[in-house]
Amino acid sequence: MAKALLGYVGGSDPRVLAEMRRLQQRVQDLESEIIRIQAENDALAAAARHDSLLEGIDVSQAEPALA
Numbered sequence: 001m002a003k004a005l006l007g008y009v010g011g012s013d014p015r016v017l018a019e020m021r022r023l024q025q026r027v028q029d030l031e032s033e034i035i036r037i038q039a040e041n042d043a044l045a046a047a048a049r050h051d052s053l054l055e056g057i058d059v060s061q062a063e064p065a066l067a
Helices: 002-009 014-055
Strands: none
């Protein structure tokens, strides 16, 4: 009975262990990709904010800076 339970739960079947390792690696790869995409998104959002700040300046009415 114990052997049947161990086999049912996953035991030490090499195929199950290999699949578990493959899935763990896939999760790590996806987490790394999420971090990379979030960093890229943050950079793009910062650039968009910077561009929108510059668009709000009316150059025709701007005064020269004091030296």
